[in-house]
Amino acid sequence: MGSEMLRADKRKALARAVHRPCDYLVAKLSAVADLSDEDEEVIHAVCRHARAVPARQHIIAEGEKPDHLHIMVEGWAARVKNLPDGSRQITAFLVPGDFCDLYVTILGEMDHDVVALTDARVAYVPHQEMEDLPRNRPELGRALWWATLVDEAVLREWVVNIGRRDAYRRIAHLFCELHARLQMVGLADDDSFSLPLTQEVLADAQGLTPVYVNRTLQTLRRQGLIELSQRTLTILDVAGLRKAGGFDPNYLHRGRLARRRTQH
Amino acid sequence: MGSEMLRADKRKALARAVHRPCDYLVAKLSAVADLSDEDEEVIHAVCRHARAVPARQHIIAEGEKPDHLHIMVEGWAARVKNLPDGSRQITAFLVPGDFCDLYVTILGEMDHDVVALTDARVAYVPHQEMEDLPRNRPELGRALWWATLVDEAVLREWVVNIGRRDAYRRIAHLFCELHARLQMVGLADDDSFSLPLTQEVLADAQGLTPVYVNRTLQTLRRQGLIELSQRTLTILDVAGLRKAGGFDPNYLHRGRLARRRTQH
């Protein structure tokens, strides 16, 4: 094998590499953790199976005790809690690279639904396989911890958002968050990205009504902060939108993982 | 020294034994996990140091990178996020047995404050010690996972609460949650427990104003659901309060931990 051949192979492998199911997950994790090439390969190996889920269908339902965990590969999903009066609250948006139900096995069963908001693809991994993983790959184990702790930090920020910000700031903040999170997985390289959410979905996520979301979006447009049509959001004034939403990306902890203490 | 003296000493030691710093933590974890006696001893050993924190003082502040983690031993605390306009949102109440900052090391730094709401005592443990722990005590490791995942589930329920329930249901739900959580650590054996929170604190937690919390509490009292005075909450009608708040304790995952898959 000549060296050119090797190089070509590598390029090809690389090209293929950007279309494997869990590329977004790998992108997200390797941005914060010192993953070795083997670590990355292990993730890909573990995520080799994926299935399609049509829009509006459940990925997992409340009460289920799945023996596979699910990872978003393509499309959008949401964590949903339904209330007895027929209303519902979305507690998280899931985008490619996000876990739907990491470690549910430990809790026993799901306490909420995960629903596809668009046609989606999810990878599924036997829990056994995922739980064995940190034993041999400690850095990967820490990266998984990082992911779940960041999910929790996002949730805290949602409480702040819904609890203390008015509709205008609230939606501004949400858009900033989604922008930052999509950037982390490479789905918003400029300040424009696909946002396939209806105003009703936004309302269910922010504790508002669709009508008022509509009015608020118009205000944001009128202020020249965003453009939103054809399911595409363009942030016209990133600094302005952040200011409007009081957004500080710190809680997303995009820096490097803290160094392992044993390395001190 | 007479034998009476010795006996008195022993009684005192015994009395102290049921007041070891992390008794509440042990109670909470052993209710869901199959902890061996050694597991419990390990927790006690690890939590041997505690310090007092006066009311209103920080246990940890945003931006800190503590090298000890903190566990509530006595008193109440809250996770607090401050907003630029001077308002604040509480995202969690911490009671004895709760972790203040488990695994912050992984995220690098705190993204919010933890503040004592009453005079409190916290145990502190070097992170190193805690991180090494699951290696030799897998069941304990799973129990710690359980604790953080339940914290996340509680947070999701708060989003639902603030996002979709009116003030009346909201406060009813909160009281049900605190009741259930305090029961788990043995601090609410009957339907009455210490609730040393001002109406202002309740307001900051529920996205309301103190004035409206006051009015809502009066409604709850008028309905004969609760009694609240002298910092003591008595739930007069548990079923009624749960119905009012739409409370379903499922999300607290008080059942046993799912059996380890390797035992199948």
Place this chain on the structure above:
DNA sequence: CGTTCCCTTGACACCGATCAACTCTGGTGG
């Protein structure tokens, strides 16, 4: 070319915020 979502708009109602005063309680010092 109709149907089905979704977005948009207007009129009106109401929950909870705001402002401002007053009361009660527990602690502290004279």
Place this chain on the structure above:
DNA sequence: CCACCAGAGTTGATCGGTGTCAAGGGAACG
């Protein structure tokens, strides 16, 4: 033991952000 004081709880009047209801418009899709 009483007088005071600060912090918390209570109350009333009014305002405003957001919900509700209802109707109309537009774009995608069969």
